[in-house]
């Protein structure tokens with residue numbers, strides 16, 4: 092399968108969000124990554140439902156909603172109604188992860204689980220068959236524009252081995268500090284989906300930057 096590019100609108104210009112989403116519509120982006128932060132699970136607040144609705148009104152690509160919030164189970168149906176195609180919750184925020192994953196799937200959305208940099212891949216061994224996406228955080232969640240944590244390569248390989256051993260079809264998504272330098276190495280290690288925020292939106296030509304990431308050969 093060709094890899095997917097999921098630009099994060101966290102780095103977009105919120106004063107002209109519709110314009111930036113239009114740009115993504117016309118680009119080679121596959122998904123639109125939407126970062127929701129609650130100021131509790133992570134030390135930052137991004138945005139909630141009104142902004143998601145504004146994005147969904149314009150977006151013509153699947154919305155990949157990354158919930159960096161406590162008690163995500165309280166809001167799954169609302170995020171689905173807001174247009175999410177993929178709903179990703181954090182392992183660290185879900186004591187009843189299996190129940191929450193089933194809840195996501197019951198809405199018709201694809202289910203993702205994100206792991207913080209220090210959380211071992213092996214903690215997913217009993218649930219990997221039920222997941223559509225595993226998101227490996229390659230920065231500590233909460234902010235865009237942080238430095239990529241190189242330990243992620245090793246986690247991708249471990250996750251790939253776990254997925255194969257359990258015959259799971261789930262995708263490996265990498266989130267945080269992705270750029271043109273580390274992207275080829277991430278893909279070579281086994282990544283399927285690359286999230287990129289500041290690298291895309293701070294570039295001179297975001298659509299071209301997305302195309303460059305998309306055209307990397309494995």
Ligand code: DX5
Nearest residue numbers: 232233235236267268288289
């Ligand atoms: C971090 C978010 C990321 C972030 C990525 O908490 O989950 O999706 O937007 O931004 P960059 O690509 O700038 O690291």
Ligand code: ZN
Nearest residue numbers: 126157266286
């Ligand atoms: Zn994210």
